[in-house]
Amino acid sequence: MKKLINEPSAVVDEMLDGMVAAHPQQVRRLDGAEVLVRNAAPVEGKVGIVSGGGSGHEPTHAGYLGPGMLDGAAAGEMFTSPTADQLGEMIGACDGGEGVLCVVKNYEGDVMNFDTAAEMADMEGVEVVQVVVNDDVAVEDSLYTSGRRGVCGTIFVHKIAGAKAAQGAPLSAVATVAEKAIDRVGTMGMALTSCVTPEKGEPTFELGDDEIELGIGIHGEPGTERTDVMTADEVADHLTEAVLADLDLDAGAEVATIVNGMGGTPLSELYIVNRRVQEVLGEREIETHEAWVGDYMTSLDMCGCSVTVMELDEELKELLTSSVDTPALTVAE
């Protein structure tokens, strides 16, 4: 294993310090915690939006801290849920008096620890609502989940909930629009290669030189099938069709899409996939309003991609395209 790290056990700690060193005007670290918050947190009179989960998915989650998106992001160890204590500390630091929305990806550890943290916060008088993102259409139940996994569609949920909160909406309305986004978003991923975690130092799973895995999870969890290497167009067709079948979209629908890199994939390849994704949508007379292409939710150094589609209505369209200023995503006014 060759990685640009010092000690495997120090990766998360040093990465967080490196993020603060890069973006000191935007984010700060809570003392002694693996939690970053936007500098302005808590924003008085605004619903706080927080998320968190295992590390290894950068820029998820701390890359999305800033006006119009997240107030707090908790970083667990690599592919490991943050502790309830850390989540509780984050919730407290992000409550500006209007309560806090927790955006949780559906993994058993995350759900359990966010539940505990929400109870703790509730006892301290902080109103907390949780929403659980389960956008991965590949598998029902899996290695770390009951029900579907939460993957890259979570970024759309962050953006939409963050925009609604920035407008001054109350917690109940922010939670309602986040649930609407969750109901309308689907994702499916694939891998050309396994990720290698710093602690283990070798591939999480074996994949032959002529094989790919469809329906892969963002921690290398098994997908739906292994198959011979496919062309980019075949991959795009397979992933897009699977998501569209799940969302059951009609001609005339408006959508936003993400072609997301898993971390080790060149941007040129993601654009080639996007080319075909947009063709497939066009053939079905589905109109793409926003097409994001890049590394939004990664799996360390894994090569591969995922395709996310979210059906839009006027409210979601407005919230998705409103201005935001974070380390990983900036939308100008």
Added chain:
Amino acid sequence: MKKLINEPSAVVDEMLDGMVAAHPQQVRRLDGAEVLVRNAAPVEGKVGIVSGGGSGHEPTHAGYLGPGMLDGAAAGEMFTSPTADQLGEMIGACDGGEGVLCVVKNYEGDVMNFDTAAEMADMEGVEVVQVVVNDDVAVEDSLYTSGRRGVCGTIFVHKIAGAKAAQGAPLSAVATVAEKAIDRVGTMGMALTSCVTPEKGEPTFELGDDEIELGIGIHGEPGTERTDVMTADEVADHLTEAVLADLDLDAGAEVATIVNGMGGTPLSELYIVNRRVQEVLGEREIETHEAWVGDYMTSLDMCGCSVTVMELDEELKELLTSSVDTPALTVAE
């Protein structure tokens, strides 16, 4: 080789179409050419800023098309200079009556073809000035260059020249500030692994499981030394010290930095490198005004990074931080 592509020979063409499909409000493709321009090009009364070079370095160059940065970006085949014809077509499409600045990375093919294109444009009455970026401090002369290579510091030059042009400055003033940026910027890179080009399908160079290469070029050109695997801090020290020695900065200097990923490197690792880069600068009482971390100029799927440092004055600081709206870089107002 496993890649998300269709045909190796179609990679550049399909990638460009995929970029346009992702950013139709921002960029368009010139008919029959491997050239993207911003939709508004040519902008009447503004100096046009164009760049170009071999593909494989995405988001360089087309990712930087937009208000405040580039007007045109020519994409050669993988690691191959664009033809003079394509460059000439780009220059013509980006001249809004005030002339065009070509930002050229110092490679023999690029320099030669931009020279020819500039002569052609001149004959058609377009005023053209070229600046050549040669920021790579690792080696004098190299596989594809006389003199130093042009690498990631080019992105700062794009930003600064683009901002100056957006202010309405004449071509001579835009060229002068671009030259100032070039004089003040240095970069050095390293690789953990080789890139694999689509056409060749195997590593461009061999590197052992326990080796890294320092001073690597963005096409896998040989660097200054091969050494045993180092820690992230040792790598950061080595690259930063080499650049600082070249720039000869004193305590009290203000700089902007880029910790750039080569394409296959997880963002978490780049932040770990940035943590140490900023420590080294702090120890020398050099103040970092802007610290960019991410994939700005890549080498396909290569794992590794580069460190760029540019000395700022008040003019460069203002131009570097002014608003810009491009697919790969957005700075809010």
